[in-house]
Amino acid sequence: MFRESCRRALRGRLCVAVVAALVAAAPTASLRAEALTVQQQLAFDVYKELVEIDTTTATGDTRQAAEAMAARLRAAGFAEGDVQVFSPAPRKGNLVARLRGTGARKPILLLAHLDVVPARREDWSFDPFKLTEQDGYYYARGSGDDKFMAAAFVANMIRYKQEGYKPDRDIILALETDEEILDANALGIQWLLKNHRDLIDAEFALNEGGGVGLKNGKAIRNHVQTSEKVYLNYQLTVKNHGGHSSIPVRDNAIYHLAEGLVRLSKFSFPQKFNETTRAYFERIAQFETEQTAADIRALLSDRPDPSAMSFTRLANNPGYNAQLHTTCVATMLEGGHAANALPQRASANVNCRIMPGEPVEEVKANLQRALADDQIVVTQLGQPVLSAPSDLHEEIMGAIEKLSQQFWPGAVVLPTMSAGATDGSYLRNAGIPTYGHSGLAGEMSDFRAHGKDERVLVKSFYEGDEYLYQLVKMLSGSGR
Incomplete structure (x- = not known):
């Protein structure tokens, strides 16, 4: 039956x-x-x-x-x-x-x-x-x-x-x-x-x-991914004459690279919204604590202050940080050629996830600014697949909103930008x-x-x- x-x-x-x-x-x-x-x-x-x-x-x-x-x-x-x-x-x-x-x-x-x-x-x-x-x-x-x-x-x-x-x-x-x-x-x-x-x-x-997010078995969010960050790698390279390790000098390729990477780890790319990320934060605020909701509202205001504590607190959340701006992170390191020799070369791979619509040239310039060392050469690896976000289409979003409430009552339909690809x-x-x-x-x-x-x-x-x-x-x- x-x-x-x-x-x-x-x-x-x-x-x-x-x-x-x-x-x-x-x-x-x-x-x-x-x-x-x-x-x-x-x-x-x-x-x-x-x-x-x-x-x-x-x-x-x-x-x-x-x-x-x-x-x-x-x-x-x-x-x-x-x-x-x-x-x-x-x-x-x-x-x-x-x-x-x-x-x-x-x-x-x-x-x-x-x-x-x-x-x-x-x-x-x-x-x-x-x-x-x-x-x-x-x-x-x-x-x-x-x-x-x-x-x-x-x-x-x-x-x-x-x-x-x-x-x-x-x-x-x-x-x-x-x-x-x-x-x-x-x-x-x-x-x-x-x-x-x-x-x-x-x-x-x-x-x-874009899946349905559960919290302790309860449906909280139904995601609709309308855009993706742009995937791109850069190679950072430092070269010099090296020498014998028994006579160290200050001009060390590994140290130059390491110090630049530490500066990069503290650098924050400019905050940028698009239609999807703005809608994401507007809707996600209702699920947050009073302080986080206030920080989100401050960031969504007509005159947000990227140097304010509200931005810093949100950026400390890895998930939110990825939605706020371009991110670049060191993923691989290589350096030196012998245990008893000063390094003649040190390199790192930095993986960037670029906000849709942000010029690639601007990302490279920001990387160089963050590294703050002319000896670190920044080389782009491969070509990015640039892609503008899909519009929040009324027919599509309306159908999702209606059906989502039938399956998961109370769950918010949340437009998202994937930090992946x-x-x-x-x-x-x-x-x-x-x-x-x-x-x-x-x-x-x-x-x-x-x-x-x-x-x-x-x-x-x-x-x-x-x-x-x-x-x-x-x-x-x-x-x-």
């Missing part, structure tokens, strides 16, 4: 209510196999298949994963021409699939990546490439980043097809390779944009990057506004992506899958 009810409820409202009741009756948040609906079982099966294919960026096989998902879509009735797998290099695969609508509006793009970062069995409590359920969690490499979204999108595309759903716009699914290395070899989203832009062109895209920047630069929004809830104090024993709550997996199913329907029209 339960499965039949959920199957008939095309809009999923009844399913959400029943799932909520099940969760309330199961404090461990574990939905056992016998309690799963047909749609939930499908999502689980897709998820399990995906995480158990090793798609580690350097050594795994994303083509195998793309082919496996393509087979599922074709078996569900998608035409051959609407499901395509592209392999731009050995073991590299991208999938593009399309659910055709009426064409009344431009398509929506659902983007997720297939590749994952490395995971060694000896470092984990479980086999990282086997889906393990324990204590109300699903454990596996990629369980959250990003095979949850990939599995949810595939399962929901199949669900739409089975329902005969005819949206107002085409729904395009793209599962890409090499996101974890920012598509450095241009085999993933860049390859698709260059070679098959027509297949993925859309009015906007949903991507990874995704391939959303390539889409934004191609004219496709991109929103990081997963519907996957997790404790804000338990972030395990890329780390040991990566996991997601079992409850959150099914809840997030249903949320994405309904959200995409809201954004693609009522259909018929």
